[in-house]
Amino acid sequence: MERGYERRGMKYKEKTMEQLIRELKDFQSKFQKQCEFFDTVIESFPYPFYIINVRDYSIVIANSAVFDGTDLEGLSCYELTHKNGKPCDDKKYICPIKRIIKTKKPIIVEHQHYDKDGNRRYYEVHGYPIFDENYNVTQMIEYALDITDRKEAEKAIKEYTRELEDANHLKDIFMDIMQHDLLNPIGIAMGYIHIMLDDERDPDKNAYLECIKENLSKAEDMINNANKLSKLECSESIELEELDLKEIIREVVNNFKPIADEAEMKIENNITHNIPVEANAIIEEAFSNLISNAIKYAPEGERIVIEGEEKDDFWRIKIIDFGDGVSDENKKRIFDRFKRKAKIGVKGTGLGLAIAKRIIELHKGRIWIEDNTKNGAVFIVEIPKFHQNMSRRDFTFL
Template sequence: MQTDRKPQYLADILVVDDTLDSLRLLTRMLTEQGYNVRPLSDGKKAVTVAKMKRPDLILLDILMPGIDGYTICEHLKADDYTRDIPVIFMSALHETFNKVRAFSTGGIDYITKPFQVEEVLARIKTHLALRDMQKRLETQNVQLEQEIVERKRAEEQIRQQKQLLENTLESLPYPFYVIDVHDYSVKIANSEALKLIRNLSPPYPPCYAFAHQRGEPCQGGESPCPLETVKRTHKPVVVEHMHTNTQGEAQHVEVYGFPIFDEAGNVAQMIEYTLDVTDRKQREQELEELNQQLQAANASKDRFFSMIAHDLRSPFTSLLGLSEIAIHYDDSSKEELREIMKLIKSSAELVYARLENLLTWSRLQLDMMDYTPAHLSLHELVEPLIQHATANATHKQITLHNTLSEDMIVYADTKMLSMVIRNLLSNAIKFTKPGGCVEVLARENRHDVELSIADTGIGISAEDLPKLFRVDSRLKTPGTSGEHGTGLGLLLCHDLLKKNNGSIEVESVVGEGTTVRCRLPKGSPS
């Protein structure tokens, strides 16, 4: 003989989500765990379906066409039949989610998409247990008043309910407490909570003793007391709070508080569980800092591109003007034409130098530049570079001195280091007045070699020194003979030395001269 049996489920859950993939995923996930799942893709029907058969818990998407999750929750909480159904909101990470509105409309928790299976199941289990525990505790308080004549049976019932409560609490993965609202004493605590309390048996200390390591309740302010909030509002709360561990370290926690009422309708106790969100807050802070850095980098990039455009446009303006003059050759003498061609050549060389520096710097930023370090003799590397710079120096009656010893060895890429020294020599000559001096010297330290290029030039003000190596700032000082800069010179030197595990610093006094010091890893003779 066959009999119809009602299937046994852990709980009946209504899932409301207009995204079919999420709906199918949650349905399969919860069904496999033994829950009866009622999937619903139309948010407008949610209240009607819940009234037809009251579910044990509702998973409710926030953003849906026609009606949002907040409005649905408000309708549910306005009806006596559906008021006590726990509602957990769902929201995608990229969607705007108003926590304050979610909890003020009656939601008890929220989960984010994409779903973490363990988190979803743990939160559902937690809130089903909390709802069951809340109903049992409220029923218990009423029954104790009404069943005085049946004391023995009531006492046994209380014992059983207490055991059930303890078993339920022990199955939950977070610290759970039942706290007296009058003296802050902990009445019930699960094993996770006892790890914090450090008391193996009652009486337990008041909550502020182990949560804040202090002898009096917290005073609120920026971190309001959850117990006082529940006592004042008579409603469940979720608040961010600050705890202090035994090492005196501050911890960010999320506190979930649920009121337990006495027969007079006053809050007598509070169920509380806490989540340590210190790591999450740290990640949020790091994300905010990274966002600020990104905004600053974007602003610097925009200023940098603006300066590059100006640097490249200026020589072309001269080239166009000089070319126009050269077109009218018949109206000019050969000497005038020769001077025009010299100016055209100078402008073209300036454009080429700026483009070459820009391309080199770009390859360096993209890590596309060949880097082949070797043990190099500074004297052998610098001497031909000084010879190459002699023509410009002689033209300005500037003396060049190479005082490097022949046994000074560094470990660096030949091409990159040559580019650095060539730029620094060019700058030193450019900003030194006729009759001045530029000296190349070095000293050997314990772990590195300090190469210096010192001049007796016009110097740099203390206000301008911090701008030398910034991508979004540029000094416009012309050379002592009106020479123009090549744009990225010092910034390029900085990045080339950094690539070679070196560094650069500048000391300068206005009217006395400038010394540029480059530190490079020490090499060994071959």
């Protein structure tokens, strides 16, 4: 009877041992697979990845992005990444381990590290604490992103910004010189020319004086327009208020009526309804330049037509002339500074359309040129509405 119990006990013990061995082997197999998976994961990172002991800064684990196959046993993070014999202690480059021990929180810092090829590069270092059962930091997970290209781009941008500031400063000095030191002698010369014209009776001398007067006037306009455009180009925004473009354009047309009458030219303003916009009073300058341009290039005895059209979110204004038109090549650059179509007898600085374009842009609008099907050109301006949900209104068109 006792022998039966002993045999059954031995059989039970043997079966239990077999189960333990099998379970142990299963555990070893799973552990091995987990280790292999972990190795695969950290090796899949294209950037340096480490686990570091915070006590002595020794590297426990690192992927192949960190080193070129050399033995890491006993090697510290500062020896590997900084080629230094002691931990980094720089106010500019904070040691992430020291900070994590103190705060027990993740950290992101910028450092200069040597890569595995020995090149010094900028890195964005991400550090994460690993705690023991007493919530003490024992190790740190670290990965480092190469930001060298970004840092070099930032440096280039800073340098370019500094150069722009210097250039703007020189431009301001130059504009001050033009505005004050050049306009004053031009004004004095213009005064003497007017006196001489009043006293001179010789037609030939009068012609010479008129030529001098015209060129002085042109120089004066160029300086004023250059100064105006310079200020506009430096402006990123302008103060806006509710204005009526109909009234602004009507005022511009009235101002140009004497010039148009002298050229036997008619300006047909077909805008009859209010055009409420959020604008600055300087927008009058844009339409003055556009109408002035149309008068200059339209044949004598012709007409200029101004039309308005309402769209969903903006107003569209057209200034139509019946001159020779503008070639496709010139359309691309007609709003550039000092670019204008040559025409005998036409004075101008080549800045008027550039000024108009900048003013319209400051109002979040658009300006472009199209062909007039009846010969000539059509300058088109679009300005956002003041009220988005206002009712549609009809305009009078040709």
